[in-house]
Structures are given as C-alpha cells and as structure tokens.
Amino acid sequence: xxxxxxxxxxxxxxxxxxxxxxxxxxxxxxxxxxxxxxxxxxxxxxxxxxxxxxxxxxxxxxxxxxxxxxxxxxxxxxxxxxxxxxxxxxxxxxxxxxxxxxxxxxxxxxxxxxxxxxxxxxxxxxxxxxxxxxxxxxxxxxxxxxxxxxxxxxxxxxxxxxxxxxxxxxxxxxxxxxxxxxxxxxxxxxxxxxxxxxxxxxxxxxxxxxxxxxxxxxxxxxxxxxxxxxxxxxxxxxxxxxxxxxxxxxxxxxxxxxxxxxxxxxxxxxxxxxxxxxxxxxxxxxxxxxxxxxxxxxxxxxxxxxxxxxxxxxxxxxxxxxxxxxxxxxxxxxxxxxxxxxxxxxxxxxxxxxxxxxxxxxxxxxxxxxxxxxxxxxxxxxxxxxxxxxxxxxxxxxxxxxxxxxxxxxxxxxxxxxxxxxxxxxxxxxxxxxxxxxxxxxxxxxxxxxxxxxxxxxxxxxxxxxxxxxxxxxxxxxxxxxxxxxxxxxxxxxxxxxxxxxxxxxxxxxxxxxxxxxxxxxxxxxxxxxxxxxxxxxxxxxxxxxxxxxxxxxxxxxxxxxxxxxxxxxxxxxxxxxxxxxxxxxxxxxxxxxxxxxxxxxxxxxxxxxxxxxxxxxxxxxxxxxxxxxxxxxxxxxxxxxxxxxxxxxxxxxxxxxxxxxxxxxxxxxxxxxxx
Numbered sequence: 001x002x003x004x005x006x007x008x009x010x011x012x013x014x015x016x017x018x019x020x021x022x023x024x025x026x027x028x029x030x031x032x033x034x035x036x037x038x039x040x041x042x043x044x045x046x047x048x049x050x051x052x053x054x055x056x057x058x059x060x061x062x063x064x065x066x067x068x069x070x071x072x073x074x075x076x077x078x079x080x081x082x083x084x085x086x087x088x089x090x091x092x093x094x095x096x097x098x099x100x101x102x103x104x105x106x107x108x109x110x111x112x113x114x115x116x117x118x119x120x121x122x123x124x125x126x127x128x129x130x131x132x133x134x135x136x137x138x139x140x141x142x143x144x145x146x147x148x149x150x151x152x153x154x155x156x157x158x159x160x161x162x163x164x165x166x167x168x169x170x171x172x173x174x175x176x177x178x179x180x181x182x183x184x185x186x187x188x189x190x191x192x193x194x195x196x197x198x199x200x201x202x203x204x205x206x207x208x209x210x211x212x213x214x215x216x217x218x219x220x221x222x223x224x225x226x227x228x229x230x231x232x233x234x235x236x237x238x239x240x241x242x243x244x245x246x247x248x249x250x251x252x253x254x255x256x257x258x259x260x261x262x263x264x265x266x267x268x269x270x271x272x273x274x275x276x277x278x279x280x281x282x283x284x285x286x287x288x289x290x291x292x293x294x295x296x297x298x299x300x301x302x303x304x305x306x307x308x309x310x311x312x313x314x315x316x317x318x319x320x321x322x323x324x325x326x327x328x329x330x331x332x333x334x335x336x337x338x339x340x341x342x343x344x345x346x347x348x349x350x351x352x353x354x355x356x357x358x359x360x361x362x363x364x365x366x367x368x369x370x371x372x373x374x375x376x377x378x379x380x381x382x383x384x385x386x387x388x389x390x391x392x393x394x395x396x397x398x399x400x401x402x403x404x405x406x407x408x409x410x411x412x413x414x415x416x417x418x419x420x421x422x423x424x425x426x427x428x429x430x431x432x433x434x435x436x437x438x439x440x441x442x443x444x445x446x447x448x449x450x451x452x453x454x455x456x457x458x459x460x461x462x463x464x465x466x467x468x469x470x471x472x473x474x475x476x477x478x479x480x481x482x483x484x485x486x487x488x489x490x491x492x493x494x495x496x497x498x499x500x501x502x503x504x505x506x507x508x509x510x511x512x513x514x515x516x517x518x519x520x521x522x523x524x525x526x527x528x529x530x531x532x533x534x535x536x537x538x539x540x541x542x543x544x545x546x547x548x549x550x551x552x553x554x555x556x557x558x559x560x561x562x563x564x565x566x567x568x569x570x571x572x573x574x575x576x577x578x579x580x581x582x583x584x585x586x587x588x589x590x591x592x593x594x595x596x597x598x599x600x601x602x603x604x605x606x607x608x609x610x611x612x613x614x615x616x617x618x619x620x621x622x623x624x625x626x627x628x629x630x631x632x633x634x635x636x637x638x639x640x641x642x643x644x645x646x647x648x649x650x651x652x653x654x655x656x657x658x659x660x661x662x663x664x665x666x667x668x669x670x671x672x673x674x675x676x
Contacts, residue, residue, distance in 0.1 A: 003476030013040030047228030055258035077119035209252035238317035241482035266475030327445035353394035366391035381651035420456035442471035447655035469652030495553035502551035
C-alpha cells in the first residue's frame with residue numbers, strides 16, 4: 001500500500017510492505033504537481049503496490065490563491081448575484097466594520113466575475129412544478145456571451161432544481177451545442193440539496209476541480225502505469241475516505257480538502273491502537289497548523305465546510321480549523337513596532353532565511369535553528385543544509401529596539417502562543433475540556449512546537465506518533481473505500497410517507513451499487529442516516545441513524561425516536577410533542593480496506609536506559625543557556641524515559657522536550673510527553 005499527501009511545500013509518501021513502513025518526502029513542484037508524486041513513487045517501489053491512495057491540497061490552494069480557470073455560471077434570472085451575497089453572515093471581526101467585504105465577493109476576488117454570471121428565464125416551484133418554461137432562445141444568447149468570453153467550463157444552479165432537474169439537464173445540452181465539449185456541472189447532480197447558495201458554490205467549486213484535476217489525474221495514472229503500477233488508484237475525499245479515481249472525477253469537489261482531513265483519520269486510527277480516544281490533533285507544517293478533534297475515537301464530521309469565510313462546499317468533511325502558524329511563519333515587526341509571527345509564510349520559495357534560497361525574513365524555522373533545536377546538517381533527512389548565519393542576519397535586520405536575544409526568544413514564545421490559542425479555541429467551540437484530551441503532534445514542525453504549548457493548553461499529554469512528518473499520508477492507508485450520496489426532500493415523518501422515503505433510499509443505494517466494483521460487492525456495507533429538524537426550525541440535526549431494509553411505518557417511527565434521542569444528547573432538550581421533519585437523506589456504501597499496522601517495539605533490558613548521541617545547548621528559551629541531550633529516535637525502545645530539555649531527532653522531524661517535561665516511549669514507538 002502507498003499513501004501520498006501532496007502539500008503546498010512538500011509531497012509526503014509512505015509505503016507499507018510486509019508490515020514495514022517506509023517514508024520519503026519530496027519538494028512539491030506547484031507547476032507540475034504530479035512529477036513530485038511520481039518521483040516519490042519511484043523511491044518506494046510503486047510497481048510492487050496493490051493500491052495507491054492520493055490526497056492533495058492543489059485544488060484548495062488554487063481556490064485560496066485564485067489561480068483559477070475562467071468559468072461561467074448560469075442561474076435563474078434575478079439570482080446571478082447569489083455567489084456574491086453568500087449567506088450574508090459576517091465574522092466577528094466584521095460586525096462593526098463598515099468596510100468589511102467577503103473575500104470572494106465582487107469587491108474583492110470573486111470566483112466568477114459578475115459579467116460571467118448569467119440569468120436564465122425559467123422557474124421551477126418548490127414542489128417541482130414548472131412555473132416558467134425554459135426560454136431556449138434566451139439561453140442561446142447568454143451562452144454566446146460566454147463563448148465570446150472564452151470560458152473553460154460552466155456551472156449551472158437553478159432554483160429548486162434539487163426537486164426537478166429537467167431545466168438543468170436541458171441547459172447542459174444547450175451548453176454542449178453552443179460551447180462544445182467544455183466541463184459542465186449541474187447542481188441537481190453535484191449537490192441535490194436544499195438551500196441555493198451552498199448548492200451553487202459547491203457546483204462552482206466542482207467545475208474548478210474538474211478543470212484542475214481531470215488532466216492531472218490522467219497524467220498521474222499514466223505516469224504510475226509507466227512505472228509498472230498495476231493496482232488501484234484512489235483519491236481521498238474531504239473526510240479522508242477513499243474513492244476510486246474514476247468515481248472521484250465524476251464529482252471532484254469532494255476531494256478539494258482531502259489532505260488536512262487525512263491527518264485526523266490517521267490520529268483516530270493510531271489512537272485506537274494505544275488506547276487514546278479523545279484527541280486534539282495538530283498538523284503543523286510549513287505554512288499552517290491544521291487543528292481537528294477526535295472524540296470517543298471518531299473524527300468530528302460536518303455536512304458542509306468552508307474554504308473561506310462563508311464559501312461553502314456541501315461535502316461530508318472532517319472539521320479542520322487552519323491557523324497561520326507553521327515552520328515557515330514569518331517573523332515581522334508591525335507598524336506599532338511589535339514583533340509578530342505569522343500568518344504570512346515563507347513557503348518553499350523563497351523559504352526561511354536559513355534555506356539560502358533568497359529568503360531574507362526570519363521564520364519559525366530560523367528561530368528553532370538559532371535556539372539549537374534544529375540540526376543544520378540533518379534537516380529534511382539530510383537533503384538540505386541550513387545556514388544559521390543567514391538566520392542570524394535576518395533577525396538582526398528586523399527593525400526593532402529589541403535585542404537580538406529578545407527577538408529570537410519572543411519569536412519562539414509568540415509562535416507557541418499562536419498554536420496554543422488555536423487549540424484552546426477549537427476545544428471551547430466543541431465544549432470539551434482539554435484536560436480530558438491528548439494533543440497529537442504531527443507534521444514536520446508539530447513535535448518541535450507542541451510540547452512547549454502543553455502547559456498553555458492544559459491538555460493531558462502530547463503524543464508524537466511514529467513518522468510524524470508524514471503522518472497525514474499514513475492516514476491514507478488507515479481508512480476505507482466509501483461511496484456516498486445524499487438527497488434533500490422536506491418531509492414530515494409520519495407513517496404515510498414511508499413509501500416515498502423508501503424510494504429515496506432505494507434510488508441512492510441503487511446508484512451507489514453501480515459504482516462499487518464487482519470484486520468489492522461481497523464486502524460492501526450500506527450505512528443510512530438523515531438530517532432532520534423539529535417542524536418550524538431553520539437548522540438541522542445531522543446524522544440521525546436510519547434502520548436498514550424497507551422503510552415502513554415502523555421504520556419511520558424508529559427514525560423519529562432516533563431523532564429525539566440524538567437531539568436530546570446534543571442539545572439537552574427533548575420535544576416529543578413536536579413533529580419531526582426530514583430534510584436530507586444520506587447513504588454511504590463502505591468497503592472495508594486493509595489498514596496500516598504499526599510494529600511493536602521491544603523493551604529495553606532492566607537497569608539500562610537510552611543513550612544520548614551528544615550533549616546540546618538550548619539558547620534563548622530562558623535567560624541563560626540550558627544544557628540538554630540529543631537522542632536518535634530510531635534507537636529508543638519501549639519504556640524509555642527522557643527528561644527535558646532534550647531533542648529527539650529522526651529523519652523528517654524533530655521533537656523538542658522542554659524543561660519540566662518527561663517523554664516516555666510507548667509500545668508502538670509513540671512518544672508520550674507529560675509535565676513532571
């Protein structure tokens with residue numbers, strides 16, 4: 001098995017062969033992303049693999065940076081500004097700011113400029129009836145405008161099309177006649193759910209992902225075959241669940257946020273092996289810190305997620321909160337003369353100052369290098385030599401009255417506080433007590449920074465899993481193949497609607513069964529749920545269990561009972577006198593896949609302890625330099641204990657145990673760091 005996580009800075013590759021985990025890290029080429037993937041595949045003998053599981057932030061980064069192809073958007077006349085309006089929600093920082101504008105609005109950086117959004121004469125009613133027929137000639141005139149503007153794809157979202165898709169299907173045919181073979185996504189297929197804006201934005205993102213990933217997936221598949229790979233190529237979706245590449249390309253909006261989600265799945269899987277079911281997960285890479293939650297062994301899953309504030313995508317996704325705190329976070333001086341760390345990042349080009357590739361501003365990597373935490377000769381498995389003098393020059397050039405020592409010390413502490421604040425905010429938002437949770441530190445910079453944040457977050461411990469620098473990629477070999485579908489239909493759940501609800505589930509399961517490959521049919525498991533609400537509410541309670549088999553009046557009664565139980569569990573209230581309305585019905589076809597197994601470490605003989613590789617000095621953490629030791633993680637055995645200050649090195653990551661902490665090695669090579 002091979003898992004590949006394509007990030008903006010590095011491409012992480014893991015291979016599982018005969019129970020052994022092999023890893024490699026390749027610099028990402030943002031212009032020809034598949035070349036980095038193929039380079040990593042060569043290093044891990046892809047010709048021997050049965051499956052190749054892939055996740056990428058390429059599409060996500062394209063949306064964030066607006067390096068997007070030109071597309072058109074067709075909607076019901078009078079509603080072409082829906083993409084600009086969003087849901088009209090403002091973040092807290094924009095409530096009292098009259099100058100605030102949403103990032104994807106016409107005043108800033110729209111995904112689709114207004115002149116490419118065209119209104120179509122038609123109207124379907126909420127019950128699926130046709131109020132105004134589609135005006136074909138008017139449609140052709142609008143499409144000629146898009147043709148003259150040389151659009152590369154078209155997104156179509158008409159009002160109430162999730163009930164009656166006929167007009168959208170007609171529009172797709174007319175687009176083919178007027179514009180030729182350009183990618184077209186219609187909302188009734190991409191996201192047949194209620195609420196127009198989320199459906200529209202999801203459909204727009206789907207067109208972008210078709211244009212970004214379709215050719216990429218073909219080049220990747222061809223390149224893998226040329227390397228001798230004969231197995232299955234799978235892509236991970238936003239919940240880090242796998243789908244075959246052909247199915248993924250049918251609705252590629254589902255893979256836009258796959259990379260960060262994989263780390264959450266990896267944490268949940270590893271936590272189940274070591275008996276840790278409540279986890280605050282922090283993936284600290286070069287640019288960001290992606291924070292997620294695992295409660296009772298399960299990732300926290302949402303029915304939608306935001307690419308930016310209020311920019312929604314209707315896809316099941318592991319909830320991940322990103323903050324601008326990573327190894328590449330820039331250290332700057334603001335207009336008030338205060339030292340700041342992040343959210344800007346040096347990225348891979350030009351990178352931190354110590355890379356010697358043109359960067360002149362110091363980053364968190366420079367901070368840790370000057371402190372003595374990072375080994376300048378062993379960075380990125382020794383593939384890159386760092387220059388501490390360039391880091392020193394970058395800090396000295398900061399325009400601040402602070403001394404050099406203060407600049408470095410403050411930069412480290414501010415970086416740690418940024419991460420601690422993000423972790424605390426996620427815990428508060430979910431109503432959990434951090435003292436009941438373990439911090440999982442992964443990503444190349446996670447083990448280096450998270451232990452220092454432990455006392456600020458007040459969590460139980462920090463867990464550093466094996467191969468933390470590529471832990472998200474390990475999530476791609478820790479998950480299952482999942483085919484999913486969902487439909488909206490506002491239905492009061494009474495005995496007389498059993499037949500109509502049954503038809504919804506049967507049609508979805510039939511569609512999914514056609515996607516499951518013949519060799520997997522004997523292993524497929526169908527899981528049903530629905531999003532419901534009390535009659536009169538405007539929000540839904542998601543993921544209510546639905547019984548298997550035919551939906552009859554007894555099954556409807558079970559669904560209503562399950563809703564009240566779940567509602568009470570989540571809100572503390574129960575209103576059985578109020579009727580329950582089903583809104584969205586969901587089915588997942590799950591094919592259990594082989595998962596990575598972590599080998600067990602032997603224990604060290606009694607009376608012996610780990611041997612440090614050398615003594616080190618940690619600077620700028622306290623007023624005076626601190627003496628400590630460096631250890632090679634590969635030499636550690638189960639039960640070993642290491643007291644801070646200490647640095648534990650491995651090829652693709654560094655763990656920094658601060659003073660007052662003890663790191664204990666667990667049976668699966670995990671490091672469990674606790675306050676003394």
